[in-house]
Amino acid sequence: MMEGVHPMASEAHPTLLPDSACLHLVCLQAFPRRITAVVATTFPQAQCPVCLHSSEKVHSRYTRLVADLPWMGWAVQLDLHTRRFFCQNPECSRRIFTERLPTVVAPYARRTNRLTDVFTLIGFALGGEAGKRLVAGMGLSSSPDTLLRLIERAPETAHATPRVLGVDDWSFRRGRKFGTILIDLEKRIPIELLPDREASSLAKWLQEHPGVEIISRDRGGSYADGATLGAPQAQQVADRWHILKNLGEALEGFFISKKSHLKAAMLDPTGVATNPSPLQESPMGNTRRLEEVSRERHQEKVEMYRKIHELHAKKVHQGIIAQLVGTSRQTVTRYIHMDQPPERRTPRRTRTHLLEPFKPYLIERWNDGCRNASELYREIVKRGYAASMSNVSRFLKNLRTTKGKPRGFKQVEPTPEAIATKKDAQVRRPPTALQVARWMSFTEEQRLDWQNAYLIRLCEADPIIAQTFSLIQDFATMLRERQGERLDTWLKQVESQEVAELKNFARGLQKDYDAVKAGLTLSWSQGPVEGHVHRLKLLKRQMYGKASFETLRKRVLQCS
Template sequence: MPVKNVNELVQTVFSGMSPLVIDGVTDEGERIVVRARTPTEAAVWPVCGAPSGRVHGYQLRTVADVPVDDRRVVVRVRVRRLVCPTRGCRHTFREQVPGVLERYQRRTARLTRQVKAGVEELAGRAGARLLAVLAVGLSRHTTLRTLLRIPLPTGRTPRVIGVDDFALRRRHRYATVVIDAETHERIDVLPDRTADTLEVWLRKHPGIEVVCRDGSATYAEAIRRALPDAVQVGDRWHLWHNLCDATLSEVKAHSTCWATVLDAPIYDGPRAQTTLERWRQVHDLLDQGAGLLECARRLQLALNTVKRYARADQPERMLRVPKYRASLVDPYREHLRKRRAEDPAAPVKHLFEEIKALGFTGCLNLLHKYINQGRADADRSHISPRRLARMLLTRPDNLKTEQHGLLAKLTASCPEMTQLAAGIRDFAPLLTPHADNADALTRWIAQVREADLPHLRTFTRGLDRDLDAVIAGLTLPYSNGPTEGVNTKTKRIARQMHGRAGFTLLRHRILLG
């Protein structure tokens, strides 16, 4: 609809100040000045509630408003000081304009809303720079003060919560975030991740019925002490992650089995001899009745290293397949093999020029390394333990046709690899919550303990230590995934402030998010 006159244009541009009477607008170049006044109707004194229209005097307020055309807008409002008619009440009062002018503020309410929206996302210097582009001049200190004055959501006690820790300073200081696991709203941020702090918070918020967490024993103890009747739900992602680690360890332990299927060599140099000799030393001491700590002390090894050797029932299980990744030289392996068979003394420089003419885009050093590793003379497998573990853990529908055949060949290399593949295949459906998963998990644990898979048995012992929470995680629809998502956003906030934000400011931004 077209604008018919200047007054209608003014009312359109400055519609946010409709409770005021606009007397005029002046263009001063870098800024626009709006002259306005309050209407003549009676105003209500907020203390006694009595209306008054008797004017004692006038005062001029100067406030900033939303910019127009990239220029600052200054509003000069004439407000009345009225006389209160109630005997014994305060003699005079200055009228307020709710929704437009707030007490003691130098910005209109709508400009304040825009400033708060900017500082919520950026804060500090970044918020000040953004507001400067929008023709709102604020210092970084003012943006932080504005941010901290934004009221936090009122505290409430949800029925289902999620708790997780995040780093304030990695490996030194950590904090705890608490969210509503059903609505994903932030509830609170605690200054550390100790059991006592979480216990105190839980006791102040009765009514919580379900708590989602990871495998932290600290959180489990705090929940048990504060809310003994609450259901603790273990996180399914962490269960799968722990199974992935156990699978990788099992695949490494059976390298001598599946590597022979691909005619892949095993390390046979001095390092392999050292590994075999160390295995014999560890098991000799164990046969003599020495404990793991005593073995570590006598052999001057780390306790975890001794445990790893003690877990292997055969020395060959400690040997590994060389970790050869795919290389730019691989497409030219046959050419190199043929040329080196014809002329074993062929200079690497000449070979480099030949494959470069065939399309090789790598450098000379890469070719030197490839030849020195022996990869040009023998068929070395590119299947590393990590890659094989990844194929075992990938959903079968997402594997390529050739990967299905390769995986079937590798898992049939020994009974343990076959049992490992079957164990993973049986555990994966349990990650979809269902009421029958509790009995299925019990059967799966019993099946794994009958197999010769020590790393997977270690994983089942971890399940036993937190069995109730694990069963709840596999049978209930709740998850700690939303809490992990909040932690990801928290890391973005911390990086945005270059890691220099104190806990108070960081907590404020997390809860406002």
């Protein structure tokens, strides 16, 4: 059998009967939604389960009803005619024993071994409730608890001690109860789940499994302590993504203190608020890479549209078109009925604001000289507006900032300088401090054009921000290109500058110096670990409150 293939997916059961070597089909009996196969054993002798002595002397016969694999949604039942034998060993304590069929059914079982294997696979894949529904669709019946018991009884697979170990925590109950997942980073498989995230638990596991050479972890102190206690010889590696995340969080306070500069940078040198294009709506900003991916996918759809219409014009059947193009038949039908290729969707859509339909009217009234938010609110309520007046107040505040007096609320005479357009009303909120810190860690190619222009204005407005931006870029480059040998030089540069938040971040790196330098040098990361944590969460949520630690552990480790 091929490695990694379950017995039920192999050629271990190529015949109608579970084991044609020991069973003989007598007849088939059909009932409503059920088929009964009458089968009899064929071996001339049987082995005593106590003394293992073979016997040919039959005592009596009896029948067992055993559920087997369904046939096309019809339940199948084996009416198994088997025998009892006399044990002819005078020293054996058992005088009569029943015939054992280890390749067909376990003693006292009501299901064949192969049906139990299928139920076990369903339990591992779907859990209790969802597994029960699938079993019912197959024409069988089983309770959720039965499927969970099969998971608990399944044998565990022994794993060799990994050379490179990934460690991370996961939440069994969000904010209250946590566990630890251990991943073999070379094989990218989970090897153990621990019931907590204490340093002592990790240290104990490492002591019981000597031989770990590299331990990848986040910046959490408990895992650093546990790795030091359990495997002091192992090289600890701090995850690069977490290091960069810590840098952004550390600088959030600094950029909060520069809030006035963040707002001022939203205006270009002429004093007009900058407005990104419609494809750049999110303040977090779609990166240039996401924009390029969106365009590439759209081009693939256009090319698919062209091929489908060419084949359809040649009278090719839709099913064949789907096979040639590599898509579903439903997609082929939808594209055939399109008059033109599908339009490209924006990478991130924003919902329509409640005030949006009334903005043209508000701009018209502004240009007439009305500056009173309460009066305009009453007017648009009569036109169908159903939200609060605060939206109207914020809208007029933006217009006062660009086209009027900041504190002007009285009716005025219209002037050419105060005429507003829809573009003037689309003033964006400045990005948050955390967003600016995140943008500064991007490469220029990853940022959108308006984000690059914003950061240039921000650095020109404050030399300390410009210096901080340079240090962030230098650190991010060192992290991406794994230039750990430059870490000492960067730490010295940070100590000579003025930003206290950046100094505190650098001192935190010095406390975990060896692991951070290894993270900036070696290729290992927490990527595979985070992927298995996401899978663990999916399995946990499938189990509808019955996810005991042992059951969840079995399901998580089963993929390995």
